[in-house]
Structure formats: C-alpha cells, structure tokens
Amino acid sequence: MTHMRNLQRSVVLVPVAILALALFVGVSGCAPKEPAVTGETLSIVIDCEANRKDEAEAVASQLRNIGIQAEARTWEWSAMKAEFMEGNRQLYMTDWGSSYFDPFDLAIPKLATGERGNYSFYSNPEVDDLLSQATSATDDETRKALYFEVQDIIYKDCPWVFGYCLEETAAASTKVGGWRVSMDSRINLHDVTVEGTGTIKIGLGIDKIVTMDPGNYRDRDTETVIRNVFDALVTRTWDGEVIPEIAESWETPDPTTYVFKIREGIKFHNGEALDADDVVFTFERILQENGIGGQTSPRLGLLGPLASVVKNDDYTVTFTLENPFPVFPQALCHFQIVPKDYVTEVGDAGFAEKPVGAGPFMFKEGRLDDQVVLTRFEDYYGGAPDLPPVGPARIDTVVFRMMPDPATRVAALKAGEIHIADKLPPDMADSLSGDPNAKVESVPGTRTYGIEFCLTKPPFDDVKVRQALNHAIDWDTIIATIYGGKATRLSTAFIPSGFGYNHDLKPYEYDPAKAVELLREAGFNVSLPTE
Amino acid sequence: MAAPGDKEVLSIKGLQVCYRTDRGPVRAVRGVDLSVREGEIVGLVGESGCGKSATLLSVMRLLPFPGEIVAGSIEVDGTDVLALNGKGLQALRGGTVAMVFQDPMSTLNPAHQIGAQMKEALRVHGLPSTRSVLVDLLKEVGIPSPETVLGYYPHQLSGGMQQRVMIAISLSCRPKLILADEPTTALDVTIEAQILDLLRQINRDRGTAIVLVTHNLAVASQFCHRIAVMYAGQIVEEGSVKDVLSRPLHPYTRGLIGCIPRFRKGVPLTPIRGQVADLSENHEGCAFYPRCDKAVPGCLETLESLLDAGDRMVRCHRYGVPEYGDVAAAQDSGCS
C-alpha cells in the first residue's frame, strides 16, 4: 500500500512535465527571435535605460518597417556603459546635460577625441581642432563661427542618430504664483507665492539629496535645494544670461583674470557679514586637495583652469586662470558662498548638519532622503537686482519632499499635499490635463538626447548607414506622442538653449525612401513598407 | 469485576453514521443497537474500519467532519445525547462520559504540561482543581512521584505512564461511563496488562461502566462482561463473553476466533479470506457474504435483523437453519 502511494505521488510529475514541455515547445517556437546576422539583412540592437524604453521600442518598430531587424534592450546604466565602452554594443541611447549653457560642457565631452562622454568613439581631428580653438577664444563671434563649423561637420558625419532636447516639465497647483520651471531643472522659490498659506511643499522627483554643503555635491538635484539656502557670486536670468548676485559687478582685465566686486551689507543667516574672506574661503576649500572633511571636493573639476583666488580688499576678489576659459562666469553660478568663520568653527561635518548661507531661506531641519524644511531669512539682501522682485522671499516656509515615484507625485499634487510636482515625465502630463486645480508647465531643457553609434565597428563605420538611420526615424511622431510634444528636434548634438546653436541647420528629415536608398547603396537588403 | 447493575447507562438504538466524502457517502455505522448497564464492561470487537470507533465518537458527538449521525437515538444516563448542544454537550463530555483514546502520545497535547491538562478537565466541569486533587488522581492511577509528573510535558513520560495520565483525567470528573477506544493497542504487552488491570480496578472500585473498543478478542475475553462483535457497521453477534467465545454463532465471529494465535502446538491459524467490506458500497444483503464459508444465495437478498438466540443475539440468515448445526465442531478445535 505504501509503495502504491509513493508511486501515486510521483505521478504528479508526469502531467506537470508534459505541460511544461508542451508550453516550452509551443512558445519557444513562436517567441520573438534574437535578430540573426545574415547576409545582407541589417540587424540592430538598440540599448537603452528603462526611462527611454518606450522611445527605443518605437524607434525599433520604425526601423522594422523598412526591413531592418531591430530590437530594443533595457539595461541598467552602469552595466550598459561598461558594455558600450568596451565597443561591444551597436546603438545606444544616451543623453548629456550642460550646466554652462555652452558647448564647453556638452559638445566637447561628447565629440572631442577620447573625451569622457565620447561614447561613440567619434574622432575627427578637424572637429577637435575647432573645439579647442572655441574653448580658448575670447570673442563670442569667433566662438560662434567655430561652433557653427563644428555643427556642419558633425551633421554630415552623424556620429549619432541625432535626437531631441527634452523640455523640463513640472506641475503645480493653480494656487502657486510667481513660479516658473527653470531651464536647468532647478527650483528657485524666492519669488513664489501660494494662495492662502505661507508654506509651500514641493515634491522632488529624487531619492535623496546628497548633502547641504555646497562644496560637497556634484548633482543637480542637490543644487535644487542648496540654491535656496545659498547664493552665488552670479546667477542666471530665465534665458540663461549671467548677471550679478552676491557680486555687484565684475571685470575681465585680461582673458585669464576676473575681478569681482562684492555687494556690501550682505548677511549670512547667523548674522555674520559676507565679505571677500568668505568668497576666498569658499573656493579654496574646493581647490584644496582633501579640503572638505578629509575628502577632495567633487566640484573641483567644474572650476576648470582656475589657479588661484585672492582677496584684494574686503569687498574685492581676483580669480586667476591658467588659460582662457570664457564660460567661467557661467561656472560661477554653481558655486555658492559659505561663511568662513562659521564653517571653521563647527567643522565640515557640523556645517553639513546645520548649514548657514546667505540665500533667501534658512535651513531649519530635515533628512536628506525624506524631507528638508527651510524658513524665510528676514534679513535677506534681496537677491540679484536685475531679477525682480527684489527683497525677502514671499513665503515663509518651504518643505522639500523626496518623492522618487512620478505617479505618487501626481497623486500627491491631486490630493493637495504638495504644491509643486517636480520632474513630471512628459507622457504623464495627460494625467493632470483634466484637473482644474493643476497646471503643467515646461521650458526648453539643457540635455541633449540621442542614439549613439559604435563607430569603430561595422555596420556603423559606414557614414551612409548612419545617415540612413537618421532619415529612417520619425522623431516628430515620437516626440508628439511619447513625449507629449514636450521636446525639440535637434539637428546635431548642440542644444538651442546653449551658446552657438545654429538655428538654420535643419534636422534630418524623416524620409524612409531616402533611408532605404542609402542602405541599399551600403549593401543592405531593406525595403519600403508596403502599406 | 463488579457485578453489573440494572440501570442502563448507555442506550444506543438504530444508530446510523454517514461520512459524506468527495467520493460519495460512506456509511460507517449501519444501525447499531447497544445497551450498557451500570458497572458493566462491554467489549466492542471487530476489524479496523468496522465502525467501532465511529459508534463511540457518536456517543460523545465527536464525529469528525464530514461524518454525521443520520439516524438513531443515543441516551446516556437517561439524557438524549442527540438533543444536546452547547453547555449540555460540554457537561456530557468528560463529565458523565469520559473517553480514553488509543495513542496517548498523540492524544495528550504536546505543548501543555500534564498538570495543566488535568486541571483543564476539572475546571471545565466546575470541580476543584487544587494541586492535591491532581496528585491524588495521579496516585490513584499508580503514577510514581506525582508531584514531579505534574510539571512534565507528555513527551517526558513513557507510553504506559501517558495512558495512566489519560485515565486519571478521565476519572477526574467521576464519569458514569468510560469509553475506551483501543486503550492498549499502542502499548507493550506487559504495559497492556497493567493498564487493563487499572481499568478493571476502577470499574470495581467506582462502579464505572466501561465500553472497551478493541480488535483483540483475547483482550476482550479477559476483560469484559459482554461482547458485541461488529462487522461492516453492524453488530453481527452479541452476548456474554463466555457464550460468544465458546459458542460463536456468526461465521464472522468464528473466523475471528480462528485468527487468535494459540500456544498449543500444531493448531494452524485460519485466516478469514478476502478483504474487509467496503463501507462506501450499499449492501443489500449480508455484508460478510463474500467472505463467508456458509453463505447461501439468499444471504445476498435481504439483510437479516438481529435474531434472539436465548440470552444473546446474532445477525445471520442461517442461524436456526438445520445445516447450521455444525457450530460445535468448529468450536471443538477452538479454545474452550
């Protein structure tokens, strides 16, 4: 009997095994196959991160329409980067942001030979030469001409499938006034009002900010918060023009020297007066190796060729560069001034715990991965005079909440828990379209999105294939649908918000016939869609 | 052994039990009549699965799901058991009637101390449960150093000791009737004798009636006043121990007796052929028919009711039929 039962038990295996086998055979027979490289068929795998999965799928679908075997793959960023830096991938979706509104930190790292961001291994001595000339040229017209020339060359070379520049999109309650989305994805709350309350709550689309110490971060998200507690020597208008903030004015006696005159009467949150010592200290702790709590500041590289910062008198400071660096004032927008005496007194760790700045809001309390609370600084000097309104902030409390999930941010905005939902994915704007209490706003962004070719290997070592792919993708439809129209087509890797963008250069047109023709010339078997 | 009184402690009439399983109804008990008098020890004998335990559990209304009593009546000490519910049932269980189960190892809760389990029974029936009461009870069932044992967990005792504890718990509320369901099956032979002695002693000292369910005729023969033999959910023969064992009337009883090993040389065992009847089937006639040596075609047609054979009963078509007279021959080769 027992034996019988044992057997009976093992019998379960049989139907399960049969079911499994049937399914496996049935499904593996029909499942989409890996693209096989055969004769003249062009097979492509497009790699992307999860946030561009839909776009990649749409692109692949369009390529399949003209007989290219295209597949999209989603990767974790670092794993993907490690792979394509080895030259193992074909086409990969990447993006790169510019903080300086200048090709200096966009075109150069992406296109100059051997640069950190040059994932396509593009190397054109002519372009390298033009770019290095543009970096050190002091005359804007010359730089512009040089950059135009670069754009013409890379337009023809197409090291990428040139993509688009995504708009910065955010949503806010209709009660919020004086608020605009800023181009560089920072939130400036100095001018903002909220109907019926003095407290504004902002849902940030991030996991955490790194620190409250302006010398110890490298990411934009952290700057979003820090920028409201600290002010810099200079700041930007909404159009990206550099104007004085803590500085009253500046002069450039020669291309490697900048002399800043500091506004008098500015106070830090602890009452300490801001003077040249604080400015010098701010930059020295960044320039100095192991200058912040035993670690070197991660911001060091952003200062470019800055050699020294010297105090002339209590309200004048001279910056000396090793070589000309025309975007230096742009760079200075991101270096917030810290109080020397206070930092020396409490130490770097203590400063990060209880930061004191000269910005419109004072740090009150908070946890960097939860919520950060700021209160109005009544003795604020008013901010940049060229950016009205001038004076103390108009609300008294700011709560930044870390809400990494976009759906939660939208829900919280609808529930009235937050007033501003930062970083709204463009395709989610529809979720708020019917809500009378919410408004969605966007401005051109500062990131360029494209699909880079691996230029060192066939088939993309052939410029015809690259041009064909640029013609084969219907970006306008993709932008209109997946990105809700909140993106701008780009003709090259340059962005319109940055310096030296050639508006007359028209992006590659969507022309499948042309693409097919070019691919046939390159020896590939493709065909126009039949429908 | 105490002499049985006249008053009926337990009276079962026409009991039918049915298990409604996924595979259709299983009629475990098919019309059992049984009566137990005060101070009497009755043995309920039969093979496994003949409905003995189901009968006992019915008395306590403890039939496990999906079993239910579909017909019949049960009276304990004059109370209609089937009409009881809630408090009344609780008072009956463990109060008027106590039960001793087959395997003490699995019947005592492994997670509670002996003392706690004893106390629980007393408390439920509103009796004092002081330490001294518990100790006295344990002493009565012959447990050495009862004070210590109270703090033990069941697994720290041997099987015999565990069974003694169970009997102590059964005794604790002074029941009129103890239902013992194969109380010695799980024990060694030497322990078996001790436990049976203990039960007999209780019967003698307290006059408690006992129903002993067993598949072991030898045990029944030593221990009981009266025996009822069950087959396929029915009592096929009933009578005093002496009568039934020395002069079995039903072929099945004779078969059972033939299966008892004996110490005399050269007497072969005579097993009953075939398999135990399937209780999920309906038997029009005698359920023992397929295994019976004496069967005639008529056995299959109708089921005989219990026939009165003097001071005993038997359920067989062929009882009283002339050819049936070879009983004595069969019995000569038996024990007596």
Place this chain on the structure above:
Amino acid sequence: MIRGESTQASVRRRLMRLRLRLWAESAGATLKRLGRNKSAVAGAVVVTAIVLAAVLAPLISPYSPDKMNLNDRFSPPGGEYVLGADHLGRDVLTRILHGARVSILVGLITVAISIFTGGVLGVLAGYYGGTLDTFMSRLTEVLLAFPYLIFAIGAMAMLGPGFWNLVWALCFKGWVEFFRLARAGVLAEKTKEYVEAAKVLGRSDLEIMGFEILPNIVNPLLVVGTLRMGTMMVMEASLSFLGIGIPPRIPTWGSMIQDGYRFILNAWWLSTFPGIILVALVLSVNLVGEGLREVLDPDLQTF
C-alpha cells in the same frame, strides 16, 4: 557471479516494468480523483484556457503584439481595441495573449530550474550528510540572509538584459527554498523502514534516492512550486519596475502592469487587465495544486 548478477538484473527489469504499470494505473486513479474536486477542475479549466490562448495567440489575436499605432495611444477599451490600447498604441488584448507565453514560461522555467537544482542538491545533501551537507546548508543560509532583489538586480547587471538572463537571475536564489524542503524531507525519510529495506536489497544509492525517497518528498516541492510560479511572475514585474527586465518588445504581464501603473489616473486599463489575468492564473494554478495535494497527501502542509 555473472549468473547471479544477470538474475538480479532481470529481477530489476521486471520490477521496473511493474513499477511503470503501477505508475500508469495510479496516474489514472489520481486524475479520476482530481476530477471529483470541483475547484481543482475549475482551476484546470482556466489554466488550460490561458495556456491554449497563449499557444494560439497569433491565430486569435487581432493585432501583432509589437505593432504600434502611436496615434491610437490610450484608446479606451470597447472600441476598436477590445481591451483598449496602451501608451504606445498597442492592443492590450493582443499583448495579454502574447504576454501569457513569456509570463507562463518565466514562471514555469524558473520554478522548474529551481525545483530541479534545489531538489537534487537537497536530496544529495540530506542523503549523504557530512561535509557536503554542512557546506550546502551554510551556503543557503548565507544566501537567505541576502535580500532577493539585490541579488536579482546585481545578476541582471552582470548578465545584461535578455530573457534567459532574467530566468537565471530569478533562479539565482529561488532554488534555496527547494533545497531546504528537499533536504528536510530526505532527513525525515531516510531513516524509515522502506529505505532500510532497499539498502538491504543491495540497491544503489542513486536508485534509493531516485526511486524510493524522491517520490515521497516531491509533493511539497511541487506544491510550493505552484505558489512560487506566481511569485516569480510578480518578481519579474518588480524587476521591470526597477528598469531591468525582459526586452521591451517581448510583452509580459509583469512589464505591462509596470508600464501601465503610471498611467492609472488617465488609462486604468493598461495595468488592470494584465493584473486580473495574472491573479486568475495564479489562483487557478494553486487551485489545481491544492486539489492535487488533497488527493495525494492530505497531511501535507502548504502555504
């Protein structure tokens, strides 16, 4: 001795034949008894329907699963698209049907691999004990003390995207549970009389493990396996949530739920329908499992 051996061999052959016949008979009996369990039958019907739909997807679905019509995005259910269109204008019904293939396959294969690996290692460790057992047990404890998601994310980062890589990532730790179940089962069984008897009969360790012990411990493995199938499918959705999963062209229920949840405010159908079908499948698989359990081994603990 050769004669003796050949006799033994022929006895074995005959035993094997007998065993096969008993297998076939008991398979019939098992299925018959299963057929009486109404909820198991209902579960089996649903599972079969879903599997059939998956296999026949290309024949019954109106569209191609990766055919997108960007202008029809977010078309609500009921119109041209029976269950609506998703955020890329693909037919949700079609994707559910095609998604069934990969989802079921992910569940089935990961569980099968996990059961096999865990089962074999568990039986070996339990049967032989000693250093092997100690090592394996310590290893599994270390693995258990490791959050599953970290494993899966790391494994996906190491292996890169792709269907099989996802399967490996999910199996990476999935086998541990089955190892423990199998080992515990063997430890309980190996002292029983029938194993002793088999040893006395001179049967090899392999035969004892395979034919004597395994049938007795396979049940809990299968029951937990049916439950884990659902877990694995949900796990795939969680990995999609973190941005690492199956290539986007291949539809899976998990990634459909994940893609759709962000649009739940304006297009609830994207994630709700695949969610419902996932629940239905897991429920039915478990109903069948539960039915099997009751038929085969009513004393078994399941969860």
Place this chain on the structure above:
Amino acid sequence: MRGVKILERALAALPIMLGVCIVVFLFMRLLPGDPVDIMLGEASNVTQEEIDALRSQFNLDDPLHVQLASYLMRVLKGDLGYSISRSSNVGKLLLEALPATVELALAAILIALAVAVPLGIITAVKHKSLIDRSSMACSFLGISMPAFWLGIVLILIFSVHLKWLPTSGRATYGLVPSHVTGFYVLDSILTGNLPALKDSLRHLVLPSIALGAAPAAVITRIIRSSMLETLRKDYVTYARAKGVAEWAVIIKHAFRNALIPAVTVTGLEIGGLLGGNMVVETIFGWPGMGRLVVDGIFSRDYSLVQGAVMVYGLTFVTVNLIADILYTWLNPKLVVGEKV
C-alpha cells in the same frame, strides 16, 4: 542549559555573517561599472590624475584581497566605511534609514498577522465553506498583486479620492516628533506628542498595507493549513472529549500547536521585510533601507551596499534566533537550534 544553547546558536551566526560579508564584497565587485566614474557623472575636464587620486582615496586601487582584508578589519572595528554616492559615513546612513524600515516592517507584519491569524483560523475551522474559498482567493490576490500597483491604487482611493490618508512620506511637516529613537511612533509616545502620534500612524497605514499584503496572504495560508492539520489531531478531539468549549479547543489546543510552522514563515517574512522593500519605499516616499540599498547598487557604492547587506544579514540571523527560541516555547520537545 537553555542559555548556553541560545548562546551556541548565536555564535553559529558568526560564520554566516562572515560569509555574507565576503559574498557581498565579491558580488559588488563583479558588477560592471566603476564607482568613481559614476560619481563623476557628466563632469567634463576630468583628468586621469583626478580619477586616480579618487580611486586611491577610496582604496579602490588595491588588489582585491587587500581591499577585502582591510574591509573586514574595519568592520570588526565597527567602521562600515564611507559612502561615495552620499558623501557620508555608511554607519550613519544606515542608522538613519533603519528605524524607518523597521517601523514600516513591524507595522506591515502587525497588519499581516492581524489579518492572517483570525482569517487562518476561521478558514480552517470553516474548511471548504464560502468564507474559506473567498479568503483563499483574496490571499492569492495578495500574492499576485505587485506591491507598486497595489500601492498606487491604495493612494488613489484613500488619498486622492477619499482624502482620508496622506499619499506618502513618514510625517507631515511640523508634526515630526523630536528625535529620541528614530521610530516616529515610539518617539511621539515617548515625548507625549499626541498629534504627532496620530500623524505618524496615519502615514504608516497605506505603505504597511501595501507591504503586508503578500505576507498576510502567505501567513493566512500557512496558518490555515497547519490549523487544518492540528484540528485533525487526536489531542484536539480529546480536548473536546474532555468537555472543553469549542473556542478554547481551537485557541488553546489547535492554534497553539499550529503556530510552529507559522512562526517559521513569519520569521522569514519579517526577515524579508526588514531588508526594506525598495518598491514600496519608492512609491510611498519612505526613507528606508530598500531605497538606500538599490540606489547604492546602481551607483556602485560598494561600502553602502556592503554595510546594508550586513545589517540585513544581522537582522535575518536575529529574527531566526528569536524564531528558534519561540519554537522551544511552542514545542517543548525541541531544544534550541534543533529544528529541521
């Protein structure tokens, strides 16, 4: 005697912790990608010297075994290292995130038990009834609903439409209790801050339901099945035969013994929850371990992930130890550490 056994069992955890430590160390280094490169992000103008300097600053240029040895030494001294991605001490980060995670995990498991225990008992007692069937369906719903989906649906219903509960976060601004232990509920009780208590409890409800749904389902099923088993046991019948009231039979005799497998599973589930659930934490903006760890993996923050996994391993081992001790209480036959 028992104390010695417990101590022995606790010591047996040491090799496991060492194993966890080594496995996670090697595991992280097997991942493609370079922490320094990730930290530098889109920085241009970076020279190789700068990268090398950073690498040596974080000891990433030593041979692997040297790194491992020095890491183990530092861990022994209680130093978990420096987090590259968060410019902070790992120990400090973990200490901040742990209370949030533990609070959420405990709330989730409480909710799970509050649902699972009565439901498991009822479904077993009313085996095959309507309530049994329907709660079984619910339990599968719990198992097969991805947490993020459940989370967002809960938010939409209870926060957006009904406006009963907050969408996310641990506390409303202004109602954060002053820091004592880091557990908001405990802190607000300790400081006698009733509004804060109410607020932090309100914030706990939705995430703990989203997190507790799956464990609730699993525990319901295990309790149901082990109850079904114990209800068939002789000692349960015997308890009834003693005249014990039905509810007492179920609770005192059946449930108590049915708890043993439930404790195993609950222990494993708690262990899992204490590791933090990245998905739920992301949806509900909950600043816990899960987000910390996953973010750490993505930024190849070796020290952070190593530290977090060590903490996770430690909690796992502790929970198992507690479960072990519970066993011996539930089943007097067992000696600590003797379970299979």
